[in-house]
Amino acid sequence: MRTILFLLQKEFKQIFRNRAILVMISVMPVVQLMVLPLAANYEVKNINLCVVDHDHSTTSQKLINKIISSGYFKLTGNAPSFHEAFPLMESDAADLILEVPQNFERNLVREDEQKLFVAVNAINGTKANLGGAYLGSIIRDYNREIRLDWNVPGRFNAAPVIDISSSNWFNPLLNYRVFMVPGILAILVTMIGGFLTALNIVKEKEVGTIEQINVTPLRKHHFILGKLIPFWVLGNVVFTLGLLVAWAIYGIVPVGNLIVLYVFVGVYLLAVLGFGLLVSTFCDTQQQAMFIMFFFMMIFILMGGLFTPIDSMPEWAKLISRFNPVSYLISVMRMVVLKGSDLHDVRVHLGIVALFAVVLNGWAVLNYKKTT
């Protein structure tokens, strides 16, 4: 016990003497939480629209005005023909081309039917998808309006209409930040815990201090605990800092119990630290450790459900994300912060993460040798 306390004392001394790490721990969560949720936004705005109006009628003018006034589109070009509009799309000046055919208004009145043409630049998939959908719904809406204007309704509505009204639960205003901040916080905790542990142990190898430690009677588990505990504490500090930032800047207060969050993060940190430890047992230099950690972090982050929902991934990707500890934390964070889930609701997640902790740490301890 005395040995462990002394090891911890030594480890904390070293951490507090390392300026760069201290700055990373305190500044990284604050800055990332301030910048990322504001910058990373799913809403697509400023879609560049080019109009090819062959009709030049009041109806087509109204339609275009309606599209522009929605706020999502920016009219960047007016071309006399599609042929001349296309270079705009090629040079990225237009994301969408809307072509209104000749005699649009006349045919609409006469035949009660008309067609519009929309060309979408699909290089940026998200923008194209959403832009196309927005434009579609605006045109549908306009369609409904002119129907109301032109058809004098009879006493009874002839066509049966199903009207849908929806309400958004747990995030009524569809506030994007409420959804993003807990996810980013999860990534931060993972980065701090995983990277710091891996780099710290590999540093002892690189400097050669591990050589001196290995010839001492210091027990293997003492050494490992001496490494894990400080970073477990730091992970919790970063998490707390993140929660404070979320509250101070975005006004996000977890709906659920804070204890549930801390219990889960406590277990989760054990798993992440175990992962860092495991990576360190395979590496001899900090450079190697950094690259290996980065490789896994990229996969963890992109396949963790932070940006794209796991449910919409292909089956094989879903399978991989089941072995991704980050996905469990992101999911639990959202459950507790947005929905107010309690320990009973997250028990499966907790069990799986605990299993991760046992397996990763066990493997790391087996792989850490004092003798070569």
Added chain:
Amino acid sequence: MEAVVVNALSKTYGQGATRAVDNVSFAVSKGELFGLIGPDGAGKTSIFRMLTTVLLPDGGSAAVDGLDIVKDYKEIRNRVGYMPGKFSLYPDLSIEENLNFFATVFNTTVEENYDLIKDIYVQIEPFKKRRAGKLSGGMKQKLALCCALIHKPSVLFLDEPTTGVDPVSRKEFWEMLRRLKEQNITIVVSTPYMDEATLCDRIALIQNGKILSIDTPANVVASYPDTLYALRSEPMFALLQAVEHYPHTRNSYAFGEYMHASFTDGVGEDEVKNYLREQGIAAVEMKKTTPTIEDCFINKLKN
């Protein structure tokens, strides 16, 4: 009783491609100062790492303090002090903190064994708040020695403790080792410097993982088979070449401002001088000299 017994110890690296330690056997008595003398890459560090239980041997066996290095590695770690060739204390901890740390790791305190390190520690004590990474080479060595001694080891392994240390500090360091020996601590030290060999009780000359000879420095010197001459002339290079091409030369090499050479039996000073005169080198200073460890080592390597 023997403090260290090494029996046919072997270690190969890279699937047997390099035999770093090849069938090495020696024994070190209690309280002895034993030197492993050899050039870089001779296998000294590999032997040290096996004896301090951080490297597993491929063949043979060894015992430290009567304990087997493979079976009883845990107990050995309690009893030996190891100072690796590379400085391996925490550079971001101060002298004091490093010392306290290693004392705690060995389950002891600095006070308990202070008398053992006192002579050395007082020299670095004025800087005890300074971080180890900011110390000079000589001070680092002293601190490393303190840390290796803090648990009162029965056997001390020092791997090239004076490499990269200035001559004055080197002399001081060996003086410290001599005092430690008086406290009945067995010391096994390796060095590539031949002049330090004479300061050991016994030395093992080692090259390419093999031991060439084990004896006291005096005996090693006495066992030099030929009469050794020191020669000097201007220009030196012509002399070196001429002696090298002399058919009766056994060994010849530059040695400081002189060159050392030995010749086949029956060839004396006069014969050599005559030969050199024929070669156009007249002003030659030639005298008999006592072989040093280095001469013996070179002789052993050649034969």
